[in-house]
Amino acid sequence: xxxxxxxxxxxxxxxxxxxxxxxxxxxxxxxxxxxxxxxxxxxxxxxxxxxxxxxxxxxxxxxxxxxxxxxxxxxxxxxxxxxxxxxxxxxxx
Amino acid sequence: xxxxxxxxxxxxxxxxxxxxxxxxxxxxxxxxxxxxxxxxxxxxxxxxxxxxxxxxxxxxxxxxxxxxxxxxxxxxxxxxxxxxxxxxxxxxxxxxxxxxxxxxxxxxxxxxxxxxxxxxxxxxxxxxxxxxxxxxxxxxxxxxxxxxxxxxxxxxxxxxxxxxxxxxxxxxxxxxxxxxxxxxxxxxxxxxxxxxxxxxxxxxxxxxxxxxxxxxxxxxxxxxxxxxxxxxxxxxxxxxxxxxxxxxxxxxxxxxxxxxxxxxxxxxxxxxxxxxxxxxxxxxxxxxxxxxxxxxxxxxxxxxxxxxxxxxxxxxxxxxxxxxxxxxxxxxxxxxxxxxxxxxxxxxxxxxxxxxxxxxxxxxxxxxxxxxxxxxxxxxxxxxxxxxxxxxxxxxxxxxxxxxxxxxxxxxxxxxxxxxxxxxxxxxxxxxxxxxxxxxxxx
Numbered sequence: 175x176x177x178x179x180x181x182x183x184x185x186x187x188x189x190x191x192x193x194x195x196x197x198x199x200x201x202x203x204x205x206x207x208x209x210x211x212x213x214x215x216x217x218x219x220x221x222x223x224x225x226x227x228x229x230x231x232x233x234x235x236x237x238x239x240x241x242x243x244x245x246x247x248x249x250x251x252x253x254x255x256x257x258x259x260x261x262x263x264x265x266x267x
Numbered sequence: 268x269x270x271x272x273x274x275x276x277x278x279x280x281x282x283x284x285x286x287x288x289x290x291x292x293x294x295x296x297x298x299x300x301x302x303x304x305x306x307x308x309x310x311x312x313x314x315x316x317x318x319x320x321x322x323x324x325x326x327x328x329x330x331x332x333x334x335x336x337x338x339x340x341x342x343x344x345x346x347x348x349x350x351x352x353x354x355x356x357x358x359x360x361x362x363x364x365x366x367x368x369x370x371x372x373x374x375x376x377x378x379x380x381x382x383x384x385x386x387x388x389x390x391x392x393x394x395x396x397x398x399x400x401x402x403x404x405x406x407x408x409x410x411x412x413x414x415x416x417x418x419x420x421x422x423x424x425x426x427x428x429x430x431x432x433x434x435x436x437x438x439x440x441x442x443x444x445x446x447x448x449x450x451x452x453x454x455x456x457x458x459x460x461x462x463x464x465x466x467x468x469x470x471x472x473x474x475x476x477x478x479x480x481x482x483x484x485x486x487x488x489x490x491x492x493x494x495x496x497x498x499x500x501x502x503x504x505x506x507x508x509x510x511x512x513x514x515x516x517x518x519x520x521x522x523x524x525x526x527x528x529x530x531x532x533x534x535x536x537x538x539x540x541x542x543x544x545x546x547x548x549x550x551x552x553x554x555x556x557x558x559x560x561x562x563x564x565x566x567x568x569x570x571x572x573x574x575x576x577x578x579x580x581x582x583x584x585x586x587x588x589x590x591x592x593x594x595x596x597x598x599x600x601x602x603x604x605x606x607x608x609x610x611x612x613x614x615x616x617x618x619x620x621x622x623x624x625x626x627x628x629x630x631x632x633x634x635x636x637x638x639x640x641x642x643x644x645x646x647x648x649x650x651x652x653x654x655x656x657x658x659x660x661x662x663x664x665x666x667x668x669x670x671x672x673x674x675x676x677x678x679x680x681x682x683x684x685x686x687x688x689x690x691x692x693x694x695x696x697x698x699x700x701x702x703x704x705x706x707x708x709x710x
Contacts, residue, residue, distance in 0.1 A: 183441040186454035196402045196417055196436040203403040203414070221518035233491045233516045240509055240518075241403055241414030250510045257563070258519050260510060 206230070206238035211247070211264065218251040218263035288314040288357070289707055291376055291465040293364055293646075296324020297343060297689060298681025298696040299471035300350045305700035307355035311707060314357045314463055315350070316364050316378055321425035323347050324473055328408065328422070330503035332689055333552040334583035340424055340504070347426040359461070360387075360427065367468060368648045372710055374465045374676065382456035384432035389451035392428035394420055396443035396452060404436045406508070410498045412515055413508035418443040418452075423506050466710060467676045467703050470652075470660055471696060474637040474682040477531025477539065484601035485527065487633055491516035492608050495530075495635045496549060503556045512560050514630050516608045521629035523565040524557060525612055526550045527599045532636030533571065541657055543636030544686040547574045550634045551584055554592040567593040567626070569614060577688065597624075602631060637686045650674045659685045670699030678703050 209228045213219060221239060225232040239262060242248045251261040292303045295317030303313045315322070327347065329339035350356055362380040396418040406415035408422045417433040432443065432452065444452045479487035479495050486493045492514045502512045514521055528550060532543040547570065554566040573594065575584040588594060597614040600623070604610055610631050616624045639658040644651070653661040653673040660679040664671045670678035680699035681692035 182452070182454040183439055183444055187439050190434075190439070192438040192440075193402075193417075193434075193436050195404070196438040199404050199436060200401045200438065203401075225517075236513075236515060236518045237412075237414065238403075240412070243510070244413055244508070245398075253520070260513075260518065260520070 214264050218261035220259035287464045288312045290467045292469045294471035295322030296473045297326045298692045300346050301693050301696035302469045302680045302700040307353045316362050317360045320361050320421040320431045333548045334579040344424050351426045366648050367646050369650050376463050378461045380459040384456050385430045386451040387429045389449045390429040395446045399442040399446045409501050409508040469678045470683045471680040477635040479633045486602045490604040493631045495633045499632045523628050524630045525628040526568040526632045528570040528634045530633040530635045545688050546634040551587045569595050670702040
């Protein structure tokens with residue numbers, strides 16, 4: 175089964191290059207994912223806390239964190255005392 | 268479970284002529300579905316061409332409908348399913364009509380089916396390819412608020428529920444192929460040209476949303492907490508991009524939200540002088556839904572006129588006012604962003620002397636209008652499909668035969684003929700299908 179699968183992508187590779195935008199998006203996602211997972215390893219945090227601790231652009235943290243949540247890497251915990259920001263945590267297995 | 272064999276394949280196997288159809292329906296939104304189903308239920312054969320990966324149009328992405336607050340997807344998904352399963356309807360998704368030539372009483376039609384790199388009949392929609400794909404790019408079905416993979420199911424209730432490969436962002440790593448249980452990912456797929464003969468055409472291609480970047484003083488695209496109404500619509504559905512309604516800049520739960528009506532409508536400066544018909548009511552609807560999602564939030568709607576013209580609309584508007592939504596008659600001049608992401612609206616307070624004022628909000632929603640699709644006349648190679656003065660398909664006999672166009676045998680349904688809401692679109696599609704059936708009987 176795998177022989178045929180590999181064959182089709184191999185065939186396309188002969189005439190088409192891998193997408194540069196796709197490669198860049200992988201790098202960006204992996205970089206953000208690594209930082210966010212590292213920061214959330216000990217305890218749940220809000221988006222501003224993550225952005226501040228990692229020195230990252232806050233709207234990028236929101237976008238990637240929500241993407242990680244969508245793909246099941248994170249879950250939502252409680253909201254802060256001011257009812258402003260949710261805490262996010264690593265998904266418990 | 269969707270059928271694993273397309274109607275074309277079944278009919279070809281049965282020796283049936285699959286190159287001739289009674290009607291071509293361009294567009295698989297609610298108008299196209301309604302028109303196609305009406306004709307199919309009368310026994311006519313229909314081929315539907317949808318440019319997206321799934322039928323359903325814009326309605327399937329809405330939260331609820333006004334003024335009843337019925338779940339939009341709950342209404343439209345049974346119709347999508349009925350359309351896709353109907354034995355008299357053949358659907359080509361991710362396809363576009365390239366050209367239509369009238370030849371006596373028939374139309375020779377050329378359709379391009381673009382490769383989705385997944386064998387539709389074999390895909391089970393298991394999403395293992397999506398899990399394996401390492402690429403994360405902006406999800407157009409969530410209006411860029413969150414990411415999606417390059418191998419993906421377009422959205423949860425897509426019909427057909429079949430994966431697609433976004434080849435423009437694919438790194439050709441092969442991860443999706445390696446995990447696909449039915450072995451249905453096929454990177455050798457090519458664009459396919461399908462020639463069919465149809466006896467009539469229904470244009471139901473819908474509308475385009477106004478691009479809010481064309482009003483730079485509102486800051487859309489620059490200020491992350493300025494969003495457009497479809498982005499708020501997505502935040503209000505169960506399959507929302509975030510866990511609740513949140514600011515895209517920093518994930519803060521907004522305390523006060525402003526709506527800017529007539530963004531891209533009734534505005535000659537951006538080339539769209541007419542009312543979009545739906546923005547007042549969808550904004551009022553969203554205001555009610557926000558009050559449900561965020562009970563502590565204040566919502567203010569800035570308007571030129573509130574046009575609550577339909578059945579139950581005015582009562583819905585009054586109900587919303589009574590719930591505490593504030594309505595301010597005033598045109599927004601510009602929006603500025605503060606360091607903390609809050610937004611300052613500069614507006615003319617018309618009902619209080621017209622003085623320029625400012626107000627600060629956590630989040631601003633631009634109630635973007637609807638625009639016509641401009642490429643429809645180009646499809647007709649030897650006939651002229653005329654447009655009206657606002658670039659919608661011209662209705663030549665608006666009162667008696669509202670589906671009739673300048674080409675005999677070509678009809679128009681829904682927002683291809685002008686801005687309208689969902690019930691009016693369904694009525695319009697009903698009319699277009701009745702006129703098409705009448706035309707077909709006379710052939």
